[in-house]
Amino acid sequence: MTTTPPSVRSGTAPSLISTLPGPCYTDPAIFALEQERIFESLWFCAVRGADLAGPGAFRTVRIGRESVLVTRNRKGELRAFLNVCRHRGARLCTEESGEVRRNLQCPYHAWTYDLDGRLIAAPNLVRMPDVDRVAYGLRPVHLREWLGYAWLCLAEEPPSFEDTVLGAAVERLGDAASIERYRTEELALGRRITYDVRANWKLIVENFMECYHCATIHPELTEILPEFAEGFAAQYYVGHGAEFAPEARGFTVDGSAGPGRLPSIADEQDRRYYAITVKPTVFVNLVPDHVILHRMFPLAADRTVVECDWLYAPEVVARGADLAKSVELFHRVNAQDFEACERTQPGMSSRVYREGGVLVPSEHHIGTFHHWVTERLADRPG
Numbered sequence: 001m002t003t004t005p006p007s008v009r010s011g012t013a014p015s016l017i018s019t020l021p022g023p024c025y026t027d028p029a030i031f032a033l034e035q036e037r038i039f040e041s042l043w044f045c046a047v048r049g050a051d052l053a054g055p056g057a058f059r060t061v062r063i064g065r066e067s068v069l070v071t072r073n074r075k076g077e078l079r080a081f082l083n084v085c086r087h088r089g090a091r092l093c094t095e096e097s098g099e100v101r102r103n104l105q106c107p108y109h110a111w112t113y114d115l116d117g118r119l120i121a122a123p124n125l126v127r128m129p130d131v132d133r134v135a136y137g138l139r140p141v142h143l144r145e146w147l148g149y150a151w152l153c154l155a156e157e158p159p160s161f162e163d164t165v166l167g168a169a170v171e172r173l174g175d176a177a178s179i180e181r182y183r184t185e186e187l188a189l190g191r192r193i194t195y196d197v198r199a200n201w202k203l204i205v206e207n208f209m210e211c212y213h214c215a216t217i218h219p220e221l222t223e224i225l226p227e228f229a230e231g232f233a234a235q236y237y238v239g240h241g242a243e244f245a246p247e248a249r250g251f252t253v254d255g256s257a258g259p260g261r262l263p264s265i266a267d268e269q270d271r272r273y274y275a276i277t278v279k280p281t282v283f284v285n286l287v288p289d290h291v292i293l294h295r296m297f298p299l300a301a302d303r304t305v306v307e308c309d310w311l312y313a314p315e316v317v318a319r320g321a322d323l324a325k326s327v328e329l330f331h332r333v334n335a336q337d338f339e340a341c342e343r344t345q346p347g348m349s350s351r352v353y354r355e356g357g358v359l360v361p362s363e364h365h366i367g368t369f370h371h372w373v374t375e376r377l378a379d380r381p382g
């Protein structure tokens with residue numbers, strides 16, 4: 001993030017700087033390294049807490065190369081474990097979601113774990129008094145809750161959540177309070193759309209970080225946010241939110257009024273749009289009457305599933321308000337963005353892109369992301 005718009009940059013910086021080389025977006029070996037050193041090492045936004053309604057509800061989610069089981073214990077607290085039986089390694093839950101009554105039982109030889117992961121039963125366990133039920137419990141995964149989501153980290157020693165996750169919002173908005181005012185954790189799910197994108201996850205991050213493409217591919221968005229048609233404004237000023245067009249009544253596909261401002265946001269946040277990237281896989285969009293949160297699940301070098309949640313005040317969802325025009329605006333933006341990413345992916349394998357392409361000045365901040373990826377991959381011995 002920089003506070004200097006490209007138009008006032010000193011004349012010495014070159015207009016075009018290099019991107020990552022094409023193979024970074026296609027090579028399975030590089031993707032495997034990213035799984036190890038990025039997705040399995042950093043905080044990964046996995047599950048929305050409200051999707052686990054009560055004790056025994058579970059979801060399985062893939063993080064890097066691991067399957068992780070997220071559940072609620074009897075006290076209603078979220079817990080996460082590697083989805084691997086400690087006996088002979090069978091996958092404990094094969095469904096994406098479900099509910100168990102009291103315990104998690106492996107379907108192979110019936111080792112049984114409570115919802116805190118302790119081994120509580122197994123055939124003939126009483127005849128094996130030396131077996132430590134905690135040591136042979138499910139392997140826990142670090143878990144933090146923020147914005148109503150479970151953020152998981154597979155690293156033995158996770159990086160600071162405050163620096164790497166909360167810090168991204170502070171870096172973008174200038175302070176920690178600005179995002180908290182949306183009270184995202186109290187909002188209700190109005191709509192969820194899952195996109196299966198045939199593109200590398202980094203193309204999706206890069207696209208989200210720049211606005212050079214907005215005038216070309218986002219006609220509806222630039223109607224509501226005219227400064228996005230300029231291509232650079234919003235990303236370059238810490239704390240700046242793009243202002244709605246005077247004639248826009250709400251953040252909707254046709255500029256009609258939305259469901260109404262969230263009561264806790266500040267006056268200066270009204271009629272403004274803020275976008276935050278929380279590396280490696282989360283995008284948060286804040287508008288006066290809802291929050292849009294994207295979670296990416298990179299599945300292969302050329303395939304990324306993106307789950308997008310539209311979150312509204314609980315009473316708006318409860319009264320069955322018509323959210324179609326509200327959801328449609330960013331659904332179109334998503335579809336336009338992902339189509340652009342899919343159009344770009346095949347070019348990454350072309351010989352002309354072997355050394356990469358270029359970034360224009362309004363995209364130079366993407367170079368910081370490239371630098372971050374490169375450092376992560378080079379960081380530690382494999």
Ligand code: FES
Binds near residue numbers: 086088089108109110
């Ligand atoms: S592998 Fe799970 S009980 Fe044997």
Ligand SMILES: [Fe+2]
Binds near residue numbers: 214
């Ligand atoms: Fe876009």
